[in-house]
Amino acid sequence: MAKPDKVQSTINSLVQLGNSLNEFLQQNRAQIPDFKDDLHQELQQHIQLAKHHNSWFTEDEILFCLQSWSEALTEKNLHFWLDQYTFKEKIAKRIGLVLAGNIPLVGLHDVISVLLSGNHVVAKYSSKDKLLIHWVVKFLMREDQSFANRIELTKDQLKNFDAVIATGSNNTARYFEYYFRNKPHIIRKNRNSIAILTGKETSADFANLAEDIFRYFGLGCRSVSKLMVPKGYDFTSFFEGLFHKKALLQHDKYTNNYDYNKAVYLMSSVKLFDNGFLILKEDQGLSSPIGCLFYEFYNSKSELENEISKQKENLQCVVGNPEFSSQIDTAFGQSQHPEVWDYADGIDTLDFLLKLN
Structure with missing residues (x-):
């Protein structure tokens, strides 16, 4: 045209x-x-x-x-x-x-x-x-x-x-x-991104998810800041899949944030999972601090999709296996690879600009 x-x-x-x-x-x-x-x-x-x-x-x-x-x-x-x-x-x-x-x-x-x-x-x-x-x-x-x-x-x-x-x-x-x-x-x-895990993820999925979590140190709105996991989920494979990112500890500012947040949570007697460079904390919030990832359990797919629908205005990306749910809009490893036609907050910027009188 x-x-x-x-x-x-x-x-x-x-x-x-x-x-x-x-x-x-x-x-x-x-x-x-x-x-x-x-x-x-x-x-x-x-x-x-x-x-x-x-x-x-x-x-x-x-x-x-x-x-x-x-x-x-x-x-x-x-x-x-x-x-x-x-x-x-x-x-x-x-x-x-x-x-x-x-x-x-x-x-x-x-x-x-x-x-x-x-x-x-x-x-x-x-x-x-x-x-x-x-x-x-x-x-x-x-x-x-x-x-x-x-x-x-x-x-x-x-x-x-x-x-x-x-x-x-x-x-x-x-x-x-x-x-x-x-x-x-x-x-x-503020917008945040979440990842949905089902328990059927592969080591490749976790390696890709690590990119969604840690790219730009988690500071972007497309960075995954929370996991939605099925009730009783075992985080062992998840942590194993992220271990190649342990070099993050060589970055002083990241390490300082990780140490500080860990100390604050421990003093508050908060239950944590920790692999030495990333903290997992059960929390209903979306925006986790640097060096920490929130997680929340879901009991069923319908319950999960209902919760995501309620949070739609606060979410930038929903990462996971798109075959699992229509609510998932971004495959593992792709959250930091937006196309030029992917708009922040889902607002069509160019349409807004072209229609100005």
Whole structure:
């Protein structure tokens, strides 16, 4: 389906971004990397700086993020995503974005969506993730000079915008709802992901589930923070399947959180399962702290599905074997591999942007 020239030009720039990231990653894997592109050299410097600026942004996590975006930003993916929408020439709006900083480049999808909708980005970046988003914007501006007039990044309060997309905690969301009440808006709150176990999982399932739990140290809304398990479930195989992640203890901040939370629970005489780097705690809550995973028993499939339905507004992903239940939307190991058409909180951002008057 033919797109307006501005949209097609944006698609072309995004494809070039994906290609450039792929090229960077290939060069980075060399024993002695040789970055011939100045921006690739700058990206490598940003990666080193980012992990010192925010200790959760390790080199491994950033490279995983860049790999994911390099695979997502292809001509095929972008057209598959965008072909379901109708694009019309219109006067561009200034879209205020409040970007989160819990995982690397978590706000990039919003930036891309605004650009593809033909609107202008006015983004308040997070101090926790300022280096990588600035690099992406610099790359896009090199590809297409018109982006210099379409993208603004600021560390200050948003000003002069027509609509807003803001992401934050449940507490900040209440502030956002009030502050942006007179503008068209999308306000995202806390969401968590859960995994459903049946007792029939394989060692491969658990290895994949480990990725869903520990990628980005569990800080993403797509990170599994709770297990739903059948009554009387034996966690032995689960712990065995996760043991290859014990290197997490080499990360000081993760270890400090794990030790602290374990001490707090033990002082409260809370019953725990513990494998030396992950605590399992029976809890009805969804949001477990770092180094801990909540679990809850279910008695029947119908009881489980009813509980998930009640929690739908608080869930980002339901991980497990899709053959077990229609409520499961993500296979083991796939929660951290969203497609470009997978929207946070299930809200169609692009549809919202395209329908602005």
